[in-house]
Amino acid sequence: MNEYLNRGIKEIITEFPEIDGILNDYEISCGPCSVGTCLLKDIVTIHRLTKDQEQELMARIAKAIHPGKDIKIPEIEKRTEVKPKEFRYAPPIKKLVDEHVLIKRWIGLIPQVVDYCDLKTEEGRQLILDGVDLIRSYADKFHHAKEEDILFKYFDENSDIIKVMYEDHTRARGYVKAVLDALDKGDETAISENLMAYRELLTEHIKKEDEILYPWMDNNLSTIQVGKLYSQFTKADKEIGFSPEKYERFIINLEEKFKQKEK
Amino acid sequence: MTQFEGCPGSQAMSFKDQDGNDADQDVGKIKSQLGQWPIQMHLISPTAPYYEGADVLLTADCVAYALGDFHREFLKGKSIAIACPKLDAEQDIYQEKIKAWFDDAKINTLTVLIMQVPCCMGLMNLVQQAAQSAERKVPTKCVVVGVQGDILQQEWVE
Numbered sequence: 001m002n003e004y005l006n007r008g009i010k011e012i013i014t015e016f017p018e019i020d021g022i023l024n025d026y027e028i029s030c031g032p033c034s035v036g037t038c039l040l041k042d043i044v045t046i047h048r049l050t051k052d053q054e055q056e057l058m059a060r061i062a063k064a065i066h067p068g069k070d071i072k073i074p075e076i077e078k079r080t081e082v083k084p085k086e087f088r089y090a091p092p093i094k095k096l097v098d099e100h101v102l103i104k105r106w107i108g109l110i111p112q113v114v115d116y117c118d119l120k121t122e123e124g125r126q127l128i129l130d131g132v133d134l135i136r137s138y139a140d141k142f143h144h145a146k147e148e149d150i151l152f153k154y155f156d157e158n159s160d161i162i163k164v165m166y167e168d169h170t171r172a173r174g175y176v177k178a179v180l181d182a183l184d185k186g187d188e189t190a191i192s193e194n195l196m197a198y199r200e201l202l203t204e205h206i207k208k209e210d211e212i213l214y215p216w217m218d219n220n221l222s223t224i225q226v227g228k229l230y231s232q233f234t235k236a237d238k239e240i241g242f243s244p245e246k247y248e249r250f251i252i253n254l255e256e257k258f259k260q261k262e263k
Numbered sequence: 264m265t266q267f268e269g270c271p272g273s274q275a276m277s278f279k280d281q282d283g284n285d286a287d288q289d290v291g292k293i294k295s296q297l298g299q300w301p302i303q304m305h306l307i308s309p310t311a312p313y314y315e316g317a318d319v320l321l322t323a324d325c326v327a328y329a330l331g332d333f334h335r336e337f338l339k340g341k342s343i344a345i346a347c348p349k350l351d352a353e354q355d356i357y358q359e360k361i362k363a364w365f366d367d368a369k370i371n372t373l374t375v376l377i378m379q380v381p382c383c384m385g386l387m388n389l390v391q392q393a394a395q396s397a398e399r400k401v402p403t404k405c406v407v408v409g410v411q412g413d414i415l416q417q418e419w420v421e
């Protein structure tokens with residue numbers, strides 16, 4: 001069993017598909033992850049499980065790996081005592097979580113944007129350009145940049161979980177570039193496919209950050225680091241050169257527009 | 264229980280020798296972590312050099328007596344001011360000083376340590392009012408200490 005603790009989760013799930021379902025029961029969704037190199041022991045450590053839940057989960061995994069055998073469950077050394085789910089984020093982390101809300105609202109509108117997409121009209125083309133602008137300016141330059149250039153520097157950037165976050169950001173940029181290329185060629189199908197792929201990727205990405213990465217980081221930041229991080233975020237937001245409210249207005253208008261169309 | 268017990272903040276309690284052993288106590292002299300003087304809120308200047316960009320503790324007077332490991336656990340590496348929200352006079356001056364910490368001394372963080380007794384919340388209210396009037400925002404944490412020195416609550420405030 002011990003040897004499995006140090007193996008990548010995707011590898012384990014490929015060998016024992018049943019484990020994906022077991023992890024899901026504990027709200028750990030490694031299946032759709034794009035990388036999957038996190039080690040089993042790290043996954044158990046980083047999710048906020050109680051001691052009993054952890055024992056139960058490990059017992060079920062052991063049973064899936066060695067059916068019929070009585071396996072001794074190895075104890076996993078906890079790096080920090082993890083707080084329960086309903087806790088208040090430190091202010092800089094809360095800022096990032098709040099920014100996710102607008103990105104999630106945009107993601108929620110993508111299926112309608114795709115339906116509505118009509119490149120023959122100026123309005124249709126502009127809608128795609130405005131959506132891409134939100135992704136590039138708000139989600140990437142404003143939000144992801146704070147994660148990559150500031151927050152992640154407080155942690156080991158070579159850790160698997162942070163590498164996964166970088167990789168997700170890079171893939172997101174790839175989808176957006178593909179949307180613009182498709183717009184140039186007037187290829188509506190490629191626009192839809194890439195926007196939908198972006199939606200799926202970012203939905204999982206934000207879930208990983210909100211539910212796993214951020215609570216874990218929040219727990220591991222000292223009071224002094226929280227203050228420094230907050231000042232750095234405030235400075236970065238000031239220097240960004242555009243007002244994020246512009247994108248909130250764009251989303252409000254778009255939501256309103258689609259609501260009218262439904263009527 | 265009598266019908267009227269008076270103010271819970273000044274109710275008499277005794278918990279001497281409750282857990283009787285001191286096996287986990289350090290031996291030898293414990294070094295003070297205090298790095299400044301003065302500390303009383305009326306006496307300090309909020310723009311003294313030791314507050315500039317600092318991580319500041321604003322502590323209710325009783326806290327340091329209740330918390331067994333106050334110096335190492337909280338005071339270490341921080342600047343401090345103490346106050347009593349129940350007994351101190353002219354607390355509007357306190358509010359101005361807290362605002363000056365935020366805007367002028369540009370402190371890094373503020374940790375407010377109060378006792379569990381209801382009147383101690385007054386110190387937290389004072390901080391929140393000062394924070395609202397300040398232009399700069401500062402991450403602020405509230406720590407509630409029990410009368411027997413246990414940390415009852417510790418969280419960032421909005």
Ligand SMILES: [Fe+2]
Nearest residue numbers: 144147165209
């Ligand atoms: Fe991210």
Ligand SMILES: [Fe+2]
Nearest residue numbers: 143147206209
């Ligand atoms: Fe994010």
